[in-house]
Amino acid sequence: MAQGIPKQTRRLFFYTLFLIFILIAPILIAMSYGYRLDFGTGVVEKRGGIFVKSKTPRLSIFLNGNFVKETSFFSGGALLPEVPPGTYLLRIEKQGFHTWSKTVEVEPALVTELRQILLTPRPLARATTTDTDLALVENPNHPEENFTIDKKNNLVQKTATSTNLLATNVYSFGIIENTIFFIDKNGFLARLVLPDGTVETIARPGFFLKEDANVKFSRSPLGDLAILDESGGFFLLDPSGAVIHLGGGVRKANFDERGEKILLAKEFKIEAVWLRPNPYQPFQSSGTKEKVLELGSQIIDARWFYGNNSHIVFQTKAGVFFTELAGRGGRNTTELVSEKVDQIATVPELPNKIFYKRGKNWYTLGL
Numbered sequence: 001m002a003q004g005i006p007k008q009t010r011r012l013f014f015y016t017l018f019l020i021f022i023l024i025a026p027i028l029i030a031m032s033y034g035y036r037l038d039f040g041t042g043v044v045e046k047r048g049g050i051f052v053k054s055k056t057p058r059l060s061i062f063l064n065g066n067f068v069k070e071t072s073f074f075s076g077g078a079l080l081p082e083v084p085p086g087t088y089l090l091r092i093e094k095q096g097f098h099t100w101s102k103t104v105e106v107e108p109a110l111v112t113e114l115r116q117i118l119l120t121p122r123p124l125a126r127a128t129t130t131d132t133d134l135a136l137v138e139n140p141n142h143p144e145e146n147f148t149i150d151k152k153n154n155l156v157q158k159t160a161t162s163t164n165l166l167a168t169n170v171y172s173f174g175i176i177e178n179t180i181f182f183i184d185k186n187g188f189l190a191r192l193v194l195p196d197g198t199v200e201t202i203a204r205p206g207f208f209l210k211e212d213a214n215v216k217f218s219r220s221p222l223g224d225l226a227i228l229d230e231s232g233g234f235f236l237l238d239p240s241g242a243v244i245h246l247g248g249g250v251r252k253a254n255f256d257e258r259g260e261k262i263l264l265a266k267e268f269k270i271e272a273v274w275l276r277p278n279p280y281q282p283f284q285s286s287g288t289k290e291k292v293l294e295l296g297s298q299i300i301d302a303r304w305f306y307g308n309n310s311h312i313v314f315q316t317k318a319g320v321f322f323t324e325l326a327g328r329g330g331r332n333t334t335e336l337v338s339e340k341v342d343q344i345a346t347v348p349e350l351p352n353k354i355f356y357k358r359g360k361n362w363y364t365l366g367l
Contacts, residue, residue, distance in 0.1 A: 046108035050080040050090065054117040055308075062091040079111070090114070090329075098122050102329030113281045116310035120322060120334045120367060129355060129362035137345045137355050137362060144175055149213075153185060155192075166192055167199060171209055174217025181217050181225060181237075183207055189227070189243065205243040208233050220259030224275055228253050234264060236275075246273060246289070252301055256309040257348045263312060265302035269294045270314060272325055282328060293323060293331065301344050306351035307367060313354050315344045320356055322367075336365055 052061060052071065059071045061078060071078040083106045091101040097119035104112055129137065147157050147166075155170040156163050166180070167190070173182035180192040187209060189202045207215070208231035216228040225237040234250040237243050252265040260276040270292040278284040297316050305311040310325045313336070320337035336354065343357040354365040 045084060047082045047084055048106040048108055049083055049111040050088075050104060050106060051077065051111050051113045051115075052080075052090075052092065052117055053077040053113075053115040054092075054119070056094065056097070056117075056119055058094065059117075059119070060093045062093070063088050065089070065091070092117060092119065094119060096121060098332075098334050100332050102332070104329050114326070114328075115280055116308045116324075116326065118308065118311055118324075118367070120336070124336060124365055124367075127364050127366075129364045133350060133353070133355070133364065134362055136347050136349050139347075144173075147173070147175065147180070149173070155180070155182060166197060172213035172215035174215070176217065176219045176225070181227075183209070183213075183215060183227075185209070189237070202237065202241065203243045205235050205245060206233075207235070216253075218253070218255065220255040220262070220275070221257070222259035222276070224255070224259060224262075226253050226255065226262060232266075236262075238275075247271075251299075254302070254304055256304045257306045257351070258309060260309075263292075263302055263304055265299055265314070267298055268296070270299060270302050270312065282326075290327065292325060292327070293333070303344060303346040305354065305367070306346055306348045313344055313346055315341060315356075320344055320354070322354075 054071060054076045057071060057073045057076050061068045061071065061080070063080065068080055069078055085106050085108050088104045088106060089101060090104045091099060093099050100117060100119050102114065104114070106112055146159070147155065149170050150156055153169050153171070154165055155167040155173055156165055167182060169185045171183045171185050173180055178194045180194065181189070182192065183189055186204070187207050188204045190199055191202060192199045207229045210230050214230060218226045220226070223239040227235040227237065228250055229235070231248060232250045233248050234246045234253055235243055236246055246264070249266045250264045251267065254263045256262070261272055261274045264271045264273065272290055272292055274284040274286060274288040277286050284290070292312060295316065297318065300315040300317070302312055302314040305313055305322070312323050312325060314321050314323065317340055319335060319339055320341055321333055322336050323333040324331045337356055341356040341358050345355040346353070352367050354367065356363055356365070
């Protein structure tokens, strides 16, 4: 029978392991909190990370010009761990696409997240818009057709056999589902619920009224009502009944698909207003307004790209362009059409398509 290990040897082995544990445990704990030893300088520093996410898989990631890794084929994401604090140039590439890049600040013990990364194809495929898509783009259904304001400023509903008086002293109106929102000649905002015809006065927020009424009404999926008056004054009626003035000089206003934010196109500037808190970095709170871009040339129109509700299509006299909402580290802007167009459009039902019109023809760009 083999002789067992001597007691003294076992004790020595135990104390050796215990000593190793005592020496290594603080290092392991420090590493778990992001601390690393820089062998070049001998300094212990707390590190951070970078997380990128894109629907396009297998993107090559470069940090300060050095290849790091590819994004996942299945998730489209990639984590760059143990990055020393500092400022980096993050570049993302894929053959057949425009290069994407940003300046990224890495902070100790913090993962900097960059989501909704979208690389535009090069070249971009263009096709004539189909009749099916065109029906959605031009939206031929106009619920206001049976409603009008007569010469006496009465809001009336016309049927094949009669004309029904709905409200008096009306300046402008808009129909949202079964509700008519209108502004009277004294500047009061009211709503009329169909079919019972109940009228409720909401507020008098200070609309600019002139002889030719052209107030625009639109509602978000979350129930916010946007009102754009003749002077470009933009007002928001939230679900609680409060009317908020969000500024002037607005030419076009568009809610994103979920109604969490709204895009404001001005003559030379595009702004975005967060109507609900953003749960992702940089964590905008409700009511945050940010400048997306400002140009020296006139902005004709701006629309959400509904493929991710985080990119914007805008039109100038020079053509059609595509840019990001996220502005940390700079914005990537791509030219989609390098010639003057008459109109642009995007629709939630066709989220990954961008439409533009030249002359009588509509064209489709697919991303």
